Amino acid sequence: MKRILILLFSVLLLASCNTKPEEVHEPTPYVxxxxxxxPSLQNIPSDNPLTEEGILLGRYLFYDGRLSGRTEADSMMSCHSCHKQEYAFEAGYNVNGRVPGIRGKLTHRSMLPLINLVYTHEGYTWNGNVKSIEEIVRATLTDSIEMAGNLDEIVKTISSIPTYPPMFKNVFGSEQVTADRICKAIAQFVRILVSSNSRFDRYVTGRGTLTDKEMQGYILFTTEEGADCFHCHGGQGNMLFSTYLMANNGLDADGVPYRIPTLRNVGFTAPYMxxxxxxxxxxxxxxxxEHVVFSPTISPLMHHLSDGGVQLTPYQKECLKEFLxxxxxxxxxxxxxLGSPL
Ligand code: HEC
Ligand code: HEC
Structure with missing residues (x-):
């Protein structure tokens, strides 16, 4: 008994020696x-878990035009300049299929909305070749068209705004602002942009109904002899409404595959492709x-290619649109x- 007490005492002593004098701040985990x-599998890297404080910091940065490292009104750009909540975090407009970035320069491709990306495991962007959201943030900040920032300038600008360093401390344990921390915090905010409460979702979960036309559209969407959309865009079992794989959907005779976009919130994200x-x-x-065209890389899932498409009647088209x-x-x-905290 005595030996046990001595052992216990020394363990306690050891434990107390190990405790650092300064209390290390632990941010609050966000579930x-x-x-x-x-899908139960969320794509969250182990070195950037979601926390309340991290998401809040990310949200401030997402909406802050000074994030481009600039303070002149005509060249301040934030993520929100292009990704607007009212358009499901898409731009909602475009110029010849592109979006104006810094000082009106046009991006290479049309926009992508930010929806349910935490569930995506196949890679990001239209090319599907970017592996993490942190990577996209870093690339966007410095991209000569998008935000045209310089990481050193960005860090300097954000450090000089008095409200930010304490927020960095709440998340990362010290007030130091780094490019890596900026990217991590913004990626956390992007990961909580989850959309799962459409009228279709309420129907699926027994909390609402679909109209007859929407229901007929859903059946068309999910049958091969109907509109045959589901192999690529899900809808049956796949509630993300995309497999996120690469496919060529027959737009052009020299078409190439692009990553299949989600159809969630598609009513807010025009223009398309x-x-x-x-x-x-x-x-x-x-x-x-009616207008599907052949090219050597066309997806074998475009089953109705030889007819030029799935050949819907005007009424079926209406139903399909109402379902979408x-x-x-x-x-x-x-x-x-999810809106601006500023
Ligand atoms: C100038 C407009 C513009 C700005 C500013 C901008 N983006 Fe984007 N974003 C785009 C475009 C265009 C795409 C599609 C690019 C592509 O696929 O090549 C895109 C794609 C993305 C994607 C990939 C989505 C997917 O489905 O794979 C993410 C994530 C993203 N942006 C996050 C951000 C964040 C975070 C910021 C702020 C740091 C930001 N963007 C700022 C235009 C912009
Ligand atoms: C072979 C796979 C495939 C099939 C089948 C398919 N799609 Fe697509 N869909 C894609 C790809 C890939 C894109 C993006 C193509 C691009 O931008 O060049 C796309 C884009 C879209 C878009 C534009 C989304 C946006 O945000 O720009 C809509 C809407 C759409 N598809 C609806 C449908 C409907 C409705 C059907 C059934 C009639 C269907 N798709 C069948 C692969 C497919």
């Missing part, structure tokens, strides 16, 4: 709400119905917790 019908060629969902549906619009999640585009 992302995971709808039951979503990597080059924004279609202004409306009607034009998109006409493409899949039932994927709009109004609560996502109006949730004040």
């Amino acid at each position: 992302l709400f995971n709808p039951a019908f979503f 990597h080059d924004g060629r279609f202004q409306t969902l009607d034009e998109v549906i006409d493409h899949y119905s 619009l039932s994927l709009n999640d109004t609560s996502f585009v109006t949730n004040s917790e």
